[in-house]
Amino acid sequence: MTDRPVIDWRWIGSHLDDLWDLTVEHIVLTVIAVGVGFVLSFGLALVILRWRPAYGPITAIAGIMYTIPSLALFALLVPITGLSTLTAEIALVSYTLLILVRTIVIGVDGVPVDAREAADGMGFTSRGRLLRVELPLALPVIVAGLRIATVTTIGLVTVSALIGQGGLGRLINDGLQRGFPTMTITGAVMSVLLAIVADVLFVLTLRRLTPWQHVRRSDP
Amino acid sequence: MTEPPATTPDPHPVDQPHVHGASVELRSVTKHYEAGERGPGAVNDLSMRVPAGRICVLVGPSGCGKTTTLKMVNRLIEPTSGRILVDDRDIASQDPIALRRGIGYVIQQVGLFPHQTIGQNVAIVPSLLGWETARRVARVDELLELVGLDPARYRDRYPSQLSGGERQRVGVARALAADPPLMLMDEPFGAVDPIVRERLQEELLRLQARMTRTILFVTHDIDEALRLGDLVAVFQAGGVLAQLDTPQAILAAPASEFVARFVGADRGLKRLSLTRVRDLEPSPVPTATVGEPAAAGHARLAVATPGIPAGWLLLVDAAQRPLGWVPSARIPTEGVLGATLAEPTGAILTPWMSLRDALSVMLDAEVVTGVVVDAEGLVQGALTIDRLADTLRA
Numbered sequence A: 001m002t003d004r005p006v007i008d009w010r011w012i013g014s015h016l017d018d019l020w021d022l023t024v025e026h027i028v029l030t031v032i033a034v035g036v037g038f039v040l041s042f043g044l045a046l047v048i049l050r051w052r053p054a055y056g057p058i059t060a061i062a063g064i065m066y067t068i069p070s071l072a073l074f075a076l077l078v079p080i081t082g083l084s085t086l087t088a089e090i091a092l093v094s095y096t097l098l099i100l101v102r103t104i105v106i107g108v109d110g111v112p113v114d115a116r117e118a119a120d121g122m123g124f125t126s127r128g129r130l131l132r133v134e135l136p137l138a139l140p141v142i143v144a145g146l147r148i149a150t151v152t153t154i155g156l157v158t159v160s161a162l163i164g165q166g167g168l169g170r171l172i173n174d175g176l177q178r179g180f181p182t183m184t185i186t187g188a189v190m191s192v193l194l195a196i197v198a199d200v201l202f203v204l205t206l207r208r209l210t211p212w213q214h215v216r217r218s219d220p
Numbered sequence B: 001m002t003e004p005p006a007t008t009p010d011p012h013p014v015d016q017p018h019v020h021g022a023s024v025e026l027r028s029v030t031k032h033y034e035a036g037e038r039g040p041g042a043v044n045d046l047s048m049r050v051p052a053g054r055i056c057v058l059v060g061p062s063g064c065g066k067t068t069t070l071k072m073v074n075r076l077i078e079p080t081s082g083r084i085l086v087d088d089r090d091i092a093s094q095d096p097i098a099l100r101r102g103i104g105y106v107i108q109q110v111g112l113f114p115h116q117t118i119g120q121n122v123a124i125v126p127s128l129l130g131w132e133t134a135r136r137v138a139r140v141d142e143l144l145e146l147v148g149l150d151p152a153r154y155r156d157r158y159p160s161q162l163s164g165g166e167r168q169r170v171g172v173a174r175a176l177a178a179d180p181p182l183m184l185m186d187e188p189f190g191a192v193d194p195i196v197r198e199r200l201q202e203e204l205l206r207l208q209a210r211m212t213r214t215i216l217f218v219t220h221d222i223d224e225a226l227r228l229g230d231l232v233a234v235f236q237a238g239g240v241l242a243q244l245d246t247p248q249a250i251l252a253a254p255a256s257e258f259v260a261r262f263v264g265a266d267r268g269l270k271r272l273s274l275t276r277v278r279d280l281e282p283s284p285v286p287t288a289t290v291g292e293p294a295a296a297g298h299a300r301l302a303v304a305t306p307g308i309p310a311g312w313l314l315l316v317d318a319a320q321r322p323l324g325w326v327p328s329a330r331i332p333t334e335g336v337l338g339a340t341l342a343e344p345t346g347a348i349l350t351p352w353m354s355l356r357d358a359l360s361v362m363l364d365a366e367v368v369t370g371v372v373v374d375a376e377g378l379v380q381g382a383l384t385i386d387r388l389a390d391t392l393r394a
């Protein structure tokens, strides 16, 4: 027993295909969750931006969903939607809402009043103002929200292994059940790497999308 | 219930060929920010008319309702009561979006879009109006040049890369982009030092000379108001119009104690700075050219010279440039008038000098008479300190 290494590299070497498939599954679960979450949050944020009294109730509901332990939420949903991807996605999406709704609203609220007033004064429609002035200026804050939501989701996807989904989470789960640390550690390390890569991608994309934030302030 | 608008004297009749402006008229306009508010609102029963092609400067202490008045003209704020007409059409019945696209607006805080380049910022209204790219690009370069910014250097920069004064120029260029007949400018030169401010004011007057449009210009600097305005509207707290008139008329006859205090105790000097030497007819002076017989000098001094001190002969060179004054006692009884007889004078008044500067030049030279020359430096006549004082009594 004691001469068995913590990491069995041979096992890893012979299961590269499986690791790849699980990584792809992990990415797909995450992308769907964050994508659907963003679309829903965007709609909710638009409602709030048009009609402020909706802010309290919407964030209260999203906040309650955010505080339900993930394990409990999966368990609650299984009787309704079964051990399915849908169950996993419903839970994952609901965790993104609070962060995304808040950051979109805060981002748009943070647009300098003078830019907004100039837009109105020059004859923007309220839609034009939102699309061409407010959202671009809110982008850094919105992307910050997407980063948090994505990193959180990548972590939560592993939990969905308990209902037969989970991407890299399956490795963690199986490893624990079989007492084979190589699988557990590999799953954990890869999901952390995935989170880091996603985060870096967001930062790089934001840089490309917001050239005005990265200019030298003075004349060369 | 519409009251007739306050009558406004038109400072000079519209005769330039390039007038391109919209008249603006406010009829009993009142604005209360809080519904059912009692007492004075931000603007109270304001009536005024600005003829097409004029610069009207709204000036008054902070919080007196200048910005509120401007914003009602492009319907960023709706008046509580009263009517506003642009080009004699009631704006309440016009589409606010279309109205605003036809009015240039420079907001108090400049308000450039930080995420767009200078070029994109300037092109905003043209792009809202659907101009094609080539026309837009050409217009941006034209406008940047107009406000004194090299397009090649500034077009692709972001607002954060410009100084405060440069940003204010871009703000002005952006408001001019679609060539609007009416401009609303809210303290457009507020954030710059006095020297740059003066240059921007000159640029504005130069632009206005090339293409006349109607401008409502807000400031709380009375000197800026007097300098730029064809008309000056002095506001007092509560959006009450204290006086609306030409700068000259306001300085000559302030309508109230408040206006008098607001324009300042030095309003006589301010009036002098509004008039230039060329605006006054110089008094004729007895003149003699170097080399003329001394007798001719005596003969000319024998004639009465109304408006200037007697007994002084102005000696000029062959081209009519002034050499200096010769007192009658120093004119020889025979021979010719030599250049050495003249006492050189420091008080030479050029056509574009303000009367205030002219006064200063005379005080510096310790004389009571200044020699008026034309742009080439040739003698036109003379002005005395008394003549300057007379213009204030007129």
Ligand SMILES: Nc1ncnc2c1ncn2[C@@H]1O[C@H](COP(=O)(O)OP(=O)(O)OP(=O)(O)O)[C@@H](O)[C@H]1O
Binding pocket: B033, B034, B042, B061, B062, B063, B064, B065, B066, B067, B068, B069, B108, B220
């Ligand atoms: N949105 C608003 N809601 C309530 N009150 C307002 C609002 N905007 C302005 N006011 C008030 O109306 C009055 C006039 O304000 P306004 O901005 O027109 O002044 P101003 O003459 O432009 O002053 P300044 O020279 O400081 O810019 C002020 O007392 C101000 O507090």
Ligand SMILES: [Mg+2]
Binding pocket: B066, B067, B068, B108, B186
């Ligand atoms: Mg103001």
